[in-house]
Amino acid sequence: MHDLLYSLVRPAIKLLDPEQAHRLAVVSLKRGLMRPTASPDDPILATSVWGLDFKNPIGLGAGFDKHAEVIDAMFGFGFGFVEAGTVTPQPQPGNSGQRLFRLDEDEGVINRFGFNSEGLGPFTERLRARRQSGAPSRGIVGANIGKNRTSEDAAADYETCLAAVAPLVDYVVVNVSSPNTPGLRGLQARAPIEALVGRVMAARDRTADAARAEPAPKRPPILLKVGPDLDDDQVRDIAEVVLETGVDGLIVGNTTVTRPPTLRSRWRDAEGGLSGRPLMGLATECLRSMYRHTGGKVPIIGCGGVSSGEDAYAKIRAGASLVQLYSALVFNGPGFAVTIKRDLAKLLRRDGFASVTAAVGADHG
Incomplete structure (x- = not known):
């Protein structure tokens, strides 16, 4: 139903500035002009990661x-998890x-937002109100954190954000790979990322220790979000740091600064990070390497x-x-997650997998 509605209004949406169209969508959802209710998930899609139970493995990215x-x-x-942010202190x-x-x-998007953020105050206030309302039972929530553009101590910004959001979400993502904040991707080099x-x-440990007096202190898993433009040596360095330090997980990857020669749009050379269909191959190969x-x-x-x-299944088989x-x-409407889940469940059954977990890394033998 939502896909049909979107197909009817999309021609009008395309007349709007893309950022205005996005804001209109958020405001409409916020004011309850759209009240979607997805049907229950196919049991084969249920999975557990970091001790968290996901109703399905398809999430909304930051x-x-x-x-x-x-x-x-x-x-x-119909998303199994939702990641809010990026938020800056x-x-x-x-x-x-x-x-x-x-x-x-x-079917691509280029953005150069540069971590536009209302800051931690409004962000954490909304998360806190949500937890107090009992809404957390609906699904897994992550917070994506970043640094302020003018900050001279990037790590201090991440520490500040972590301390604020850790008690309020299920996992925290340290975003070091947006191409739109000067110097940010440099944090992916071995020495900076290790520090x-x-x-x-x-x-995270200090925050958890301070919360021990609470009935249910939060010690959420920490994930690193890295870009898809890493070469094999950089991937190896990050992998070694992650294994040595005990980072709980990775997100691979962010947008790319590269431009495939197959791009046809007049905006193909716009400054910023490219996402969408043209990114699939590059990001999946980086994932496979990681x-x-x-x-x-x-x-x-x-x-x-x-x-x-098929794309979701390829990511899972790659690791x-x-x-x-x-x-x-942007191109298929907000209800597209339902279609992806349906097709993913069919592919899992076709290949004899009883669960998502059984298919993870299948391409590696």
Whole structure:
């Protein structure tokens, strides 16, 4: 039903500036103009990662709900988990000018937002209100954290964000791979990421220790979100740091600064990070390499280019325990997760897998 409605209104949406269209969607969901209720999930899709029970492995990636405004509305569209953010310690407007471009001919998106954020105050206030309402039973929620553009101590920003969100979410993502914040991707080099991870993990432990007096202290898993443009040496370095420091998981990957020669849209050379269908191959190969270098010991969320159930299945077989999407919603509507789940369940059964977990890393033999 929601896909049909979206197909009817999409021509009008395409007339809007892409960022305005996105904001209109969020406001509509926030005000209850759309009240989706997805049907129960196929039992074959249920999975457990980090001791958390996911009703299905299809999640909403960071970027759609930057300010934690519509988490539960998105669960209504059938997502098994929703990741809010990226949030920064202090409010910041992000980059100026046009910052979002639809590449309709390529089913791709380029963004150059630059971590536009309302800051931790409103973000945590919404998360806290949600927990107090009893809504957490609807699904797993993650918070994606970043640094302020002008910060001279990136690790301190991540520590601040972690301390604020850790008691309120099920997992925390340390985003070190957005191409739209100057110097951020440099944190993926071995020495910087090793130092950053050490401080973030210590901050998580301090936060958990301070909460021991509470009835249910939170010690959420920490994930690193890395980009798809890493070479094999960089992947190996990050894998070794993750294994040595005890990071709980990875998200592979973020948007890419590369531009495939097959792009046809007039926006193909716009500045920013490319996502959507053109990213699928690059991101999946990086995921495959990361799974190989970690020996499958660290759960990975596969992100980047998922536009079908076949794409989600390919991520899982390459080594992803869970899968995220976002850009595909621009071209297929917010109810697209239901289609992906249906097709994924068929593919699992076709190949004789009894669960998502059984299929993880299947391509590696």
